[in-house]
Amino acid sequence: MVPVNLTIxxxxxxxxxxxxxxxxxxxxxxxxxxxxxxxxxxxxxxxxTMLLDGRRINSCLTFAVMHEGAQITTIEGLAKNGTLHPLxxxxxxxxxxxxxxxxPGQICSAVGLITEGRAxxxxxxxxLMSGNICRCGAYPNIVAxxxxxMVRS
Amino acid sequence: xxxxxxxxxxxxxxxVRLLASDPAAKFVAGGTNLIDLMKMxxxxxxxxxxxxxxxxxxxxxxxxxxxxxxALVRNTDLAYHPLVEQRYPVLAxxxxxxxxxxxxNMASTGGNLLQRTRCHYFYDVVMPCNKREPxxxxxxxxxxxxxxxxLGASDACIAxxxxxMCVALAMLGAKVHVTGASGERVIxxxxxxxxxxxxxxxxxxxxxxxxxxxxxxxxxxxxANYTYLKVRDRLSYAFALxxxxxxxxxxxxxxxxxxxxxxxxxxxxxxxxxxxAALPGQPANAATFARAxxxxxxxxxxxxxxxxxxxxARRCIVRALTQAARGTPQSQSSKKIM
Numbered sequence: 001m002v003p004v005n006l007t008i009x010x011x012x013x014x015x016x017x018x019x020x021x022x023x024x025x026x027x028x029x030x031x032x033x034x035x036x037x038x039x040x041x042x043x044x045x046x047x048x049t050m051l052l053d054g055r056r057i058n059s060c061l062t063f064a065v066m067h068e069g070a071q072i073t074t075i076e077g078l079a080k081n082g083t084l085h086p087l088x089x090x091x092x093x094x095x096x097x098x099x100x101x102x103x104p105g106q107i108c109s110a111v112g113l114i115t116e117g118r119a120x121x122x123x124x125x126x127x128l129m130s131g132n133i134c135r136c137g138a139y140p141n142i143v144a145x146x147x148x149x150m151v152r153s
Numbered sequence: 154x155x156x157x158x159x160x161x162x163x164x165x166x167x168x169v170r171l172l173a174s175d176p177a178a179k180f181v182a183g184g185t186n187l188i189d190l191m192k193m194x195x196x197x198x199x200x201x202x203x204x205x206x207x208x209x210x211x212x213x214x215x216x217x218x219x220x221x222x223x224a225l226v227r228n229t230d231l232a233y234h235p236l237v238e239q240r241y242p243v244l245a246x247x248x249x250x251x252x253x254x255x256x257x258n259m260a261s262t263g264g265n266l267l268q269r270t271r272c273h274y275f276y277d278v279v280m281p282c283n284k285r286e287p288x289x290x291x292x293x294x295x296x297x298x299x300x301x302x303x304l305g306a307s308d309a310c311i312a313x314x315x316x317x318m319c320v321a322l323a324m325l326g327a328k329v330h331v332t333g334a335s336g337e338r339v340i341x342x343x344x345x346x347x348x349x350x351x352x353x354x355x356x357x358x359x360x361x362x363x364x365x366x367x368x369x370x371x372x373x374x375x376x377a378n379y380t381y382l383k384v385r386d387r388l389s390y391a392f393a394l395x396x397x398x399x400x401x402x403x404x405x406x407x408x409x410x411x412x413x414x415x416x417x418x419x420x421x422x423x424x425x426x427x428x429x430a431a432l433p434g435q436p437a438n439a440a441t442f443a444r445a446x447x448x449x450x451x452x453x454x455x456x457x458x459x460x461x462x463x464x465x466a467r468r469c470i471v472r473a474l475t476q477a478a479r480g481t482p483q484s485q486s487s488k489k490i491m
Contacts, residue, residue: 020156043185058259066205109254113254121486127485131256
């Protein structure tokens, strides 16, 4: 077991972990933060996307013990004082999901996308969101939601 | 995944010592390939050395006018670095053509060079694979081999190297700086990756006790006339069937120097000096480019499901050289191939 300190959504956690534990499994199985979803567990679907020091990553493909002192933001950490994050609101406004399983990853990924500031056109949004798969095919509405949040941010 | 001991290296010498002390040890940096392979039991290290704290995260100019990229520079930091975007846009374009933004935010420069093949038989531990288990046979020869090599393959292995970044690095003529127990050395890019031969388990000529510390780019970046053209089964987030990195130096319509490297076709990024020799002094037109493509593909060999790649590669070479000559490089967001 390896000791590690992680700050998740502003709360510090001192943990003792099997080094094999992925960040995703630690969030879900140790900290009961089940908003981040496990899809493929191989870095192919994007359902487990969260923000590591502000950058979007696949939490299934990284060992939690590698992130001593890191600031981690999950879908649970986006709303502030009961007010939804603009991207959460935009996903509701545009009906940008059907089953919802990919949605936490889509929203965290879109938060990272807007922070990066590289996407302007719909083509660029689609390309830079290609790491998030939606099996319900809600892509047109997801792009519309991101465009709305980009305009307002 | 089997159990392993987790250790953190604090400097390059420490990392080399930790690796050399245990033949079953592996470095982890971005982890985007290694951890996936560990989950599948393809990689089974009993010691994992975390090298993410090493001071190898800088991109800086070299005295000779080139660029030195630290081995731990993340893919996105590389692609978005102003000096890379301005002077080596073919490299920025190739990086952005690969994987997804989440993966590029983690994946390191050194790790990109060392990523393993995406051959499905390599990943499937119940199937024979000479790369995973030397001597067990190759399931791809006679199996599903749509993604596999058409150049430089052997009877032991027809896997391809999956990187996009490395195709651009091969075209640019990068150098790989490494450090091992016996000191530092520099490997020219063409000599870094290997052909499978009868030892497909070895992807590169990096020593067992060596670590990549940096990738160095020469001054010439071909920023005016370049392209990275990637053709794949999906429009994004898929490995190349064929990709082509091009750099041209033109004098009017005449080619002064021309370089091109291919991805998705061999066990290493494929660059052929004989094919490039067909370019200098010639007019930059489709006939010239087709002659160069024919030279590069002279020994191409297809298998049951990938023979289409030979024609595809020929057309991609002509198209990519044309894009570069016109100064209209392939966009990685708009998928139209002009």
